[in-house]
Amino acid sequence: MVLQRLLRGQARPTVRGAAEAALWGLKSIKGSCHNFCTxxxxxxxxxxxxxxxxxxxxxxxxxxxxxxxxxxxxxxxxxxxxxxxxxxxxxxxxxxxxxxxxxxxxxxxxxxxxxxxxxxxxxxxxxxxxxxxxxxxxxxxxxxxxxxxxxxxxxxxxx
CATH class of the missing domain: 3.40.250.10 (Rhodanese-like domain)
Structure with a gap:
């Protein structure tokens, strides 16, 4: 859920978000959405x-x-x-x-x-x-x- 909110630009990356991504087998997105969205x-x-x-x-x-x-x-x-x-x-x-x-x-x-x-x-x-x-x-x-x-x-x- 945090990963989905992050991709929609509604959350900033956190340790919890990275952990949740890892649980789903996804790689963590480094930095804030601003770093790659721009x-x-x-x-x-x-x-x-x-x-x-x-x-x-x-x-x-x-x-x-x-x-x-x-x-x-x-x-x-x-x-x-x-x-x-x-x-x-x-x-x-x-x-x-x-x-x-x-x-x-x-x-x-x-x-x-x-x-x-x-x-x-x-x-x-x-x-x-x-x-x-x-x-x-x-x-x-x-x-x-x-x-x-x-x-x-x-x-x-x-x-």
Missing amino acids: AAFKDVTYKELKNLLNSKKIMLIDVRERWEILVYGKIPGSINIPLDEVGEALQMNAEDFKQRYKEVQPSKSDSVVFSCLAGVRSKKALYTALSLGFHSAQHYAGGWKEWETCEFSEKKQGN
Whole structure:
């Protein structure tokens, strides 16, 4: 619980928080949220994401809940790891990750992009990834809402 509040920016790291994280098998987040949340990063635009997906040079992780994916759809090529599971998933051993998510686990040097509905949860996932050493992580701030709008617009224009 402390770890979740820390990731939401509602708590500062404490010995108790680090101990709780250790009990869950998670690595402690060093320093305050401010230290990694203010790290410079660049949001990925719709066009950039589309090009990255076509090049197959990224792993796109949709952090919405599973029911949202089923009801509203997802960006083609994305995998679903709900926000509550991101920290644990990025620290799993490769075999467990493959079994649970049916994909090869990204390494800390891989390009990973997080998305959600409108950019709030993906930014939280980004902060988690950065704190765990995934320095090439980014997020798609437009999320599913922008993707769906842009895709509809492109299809309507015949692109």
